[in-house]
Structures are given as C-alpha cells and as structure tokens.
Amino acid sequence: MGQNYTSRIVWTGNRGQGTTHYRSYDRTWDIAVPGKPAVQCSNDPLLGGDPAKMNPEDLLLSALSACHMLWYLHYASDAGIVVTHYTDTPVGVGEVERSGAGRFISATLRPVATLRADADLQIARAIHHRIHEVCFIARSVSFPVSYEPRFIMEN
Numbered sequence: 346m347g348q349n350y351t352s353r354i355v356w357t358g359n360r361g362q363g364t365t366h367y368r369s370y371d372r373t374w375d376i377a378v379p380g381k382p383a384v385q386c387s388n389d390p391l392l393g394g395d396p397a398k399m400n401p402e403d404l405l406l407s408a409l410s411a412c413h414m415l416w417y418l419h420y421a422s423d424a425g426i427v428v429t430h431y432t433d434t435p436v437g438v439g440e441v442e443r444s445g446a447g448r449f450i451s452a453t454l455r456p457v458a459t460l461r462a463d464a465d466l467q468i469a470r471a472i473h474h475r476i477h478e479v480c481f482i483a484r485s486v487s488f489p490v491s492y493e494p495r496f497i498m499e500n
Contacts, residue, residue: 353377402437406452409490410435412482413454420472429499430459449488459497469496
C-alpha cells in the first residue's frame with residue numbers, strides 16, 4: 346500500500362521582471378506546506394544563494410539525518426537503551442561536473458548519543474547498522490551512507 350507525501354514550493358525571487366534574464370531574479374522560495382510554518386530557502390551559496398537560508402542540499406542531508414535519528418530512538422527504546430540526548434553533524438560529499446550538474450556521492454552521519462550509564466554499548470552501536478534497512482530516506486538515495494557514531498555515558 347502506498348503513501349502519498351506532498352509539499353508546496355512557492356518561488357519568492359521575482360524582483361518585478363520575472364526571468365527576463367539570468368540575473369533578473371533571485372533563487373529563493375518558501376516551502377509553504379499548508380498548516381506548517383514556512384521554511385525560507387535559497388540555492389547553494391556557491392551559486393550565489395543566501396547562506397542564511399536552507400538550500401536543497403541542506404534539506405536532503407537533514408532529512409537523511411533526521412530519519413536515521415528517529416529510527417535510532419525507536420530501536421533504542423525497543424532494546425531498553427535510554428537515550429537522553431542526540432545530535433548529529435552529518436557531512437555530505439558532492440561532486441559537480443563541468444556541465445554544472447551535481448550530485449551527492451556519499452554521506453557520513455556522525456551522531457552523538459548520550460545514554461544512561463547502564464546501556465549496553467555493543468547493542469547501542471549495532472542499532473546504527475540496522476537503520477539503513479528501514480529508513481525511508483536512506484533507502485531512497487543512490488549514494489552510500491556511512492555512520493560514525495559516538496556515545497556519551499551519563500554518570
């Protein structure tokens with residue numbers, strides 16, 4: 346059985362001339378899904394985008410990391426491992442061809458989970474390697490995703 350997902354993208358970069366020429370418009374838009382706060386976006390700063398706004402590459406890497414985190418928390422809970430804090434600083438590696446076409450060639454998730462002192466670290470570590478089998482986003486990308494988890498044990 347399929348599940349449909351929707352989004353609404355609204356271009357906000359018309360400076361009054363539309364796309365009359367390459368430099369006449371901004372590469373900005375809002376993700377404006379009804380009932381949710383808008384997310385202001387721009388293209389990659391290397392292409393003249395606003396570095397203060399999310400770009401498609403940020404969003405893809407963040408979605409990959411968030412999906413992994415949610416499955417990690419679920420599996421940890423099932424295994425009796427109490428996670429009290431979780432952060433990730435993922436890194437995506439991209440390549441750009443001479444034509445300007447680009448793509449991700451790999452991503453490394455670097456989660457840091459704070460665990461209660463009685464947690465079994467072997468199980469906590471093994472959970473990360475099960476997630477790619479079920480994570481919707483990880484299963485949808487065509488580049489390899491690796492994991493470099495770290496753990497902090499509470500006193």
